[in-house]
Amino acid sequence: MIRATSVLRRDVLAGEIVDRIVLDHGDRHRRRMAMRGVGGLSFLLDLPEPTVLDDGDALVLQDGRLVWVEAAPERLLEIRAADDHALKRLIWHIGNRHIPAEIGADAVYIAYDHVLAEMVRGLGGSAEPVERPFRPEGGAYAGEAAGHHHHGHDHHHPHSHDAVPG
Structure with missing residues (x-):
């Protein structure tokens, strides 16, 4: 071959x-x-x-x-907010979930997830399903690709990755 x-x-x-x-x-x-x-x-x-x-x-x-x-086009959530500060707040909450995200000028895209859509709406944002190619951000660690990361440190710190802070 x-x-x-x-x-x-x-x-x-x-x-x-x-x-x-x-x-x-x-x-x-x-x-x-x-x-x-x-x-x-x-x-x-x-x-x-x-x-x-x-x-x-x-x-x-x-x-x-x-x-x-x-x-390939994928089923995503297009997340928007009323203003820049509100969008930054939503990005923080999404980032705390450690999921791949594509950050645009006025929207964030994540893989479709009805639970995260409800979280975003509960925080005052909009989360609408869209079909489009997904180009998530690369990670902060050398050689890493979007969605495939290893922290490179012992992960013992006082927060839960499942909880969404309020």
């Missing part, structure tokens, strides 16, 4: 695109995985280390051909 061994970022993309893959945000963070393009090309993703693939990147096959990466 032909292998894809490197990634070309969308800003330096050049070459023959022979197929495309459509991946959700979880599947865009991989190192090794059998894949099949929309056009039927089967190949093995075989990167040296786990890598976050962005919408518009390309996987480079051993023979130099390219497979386009497309971010």
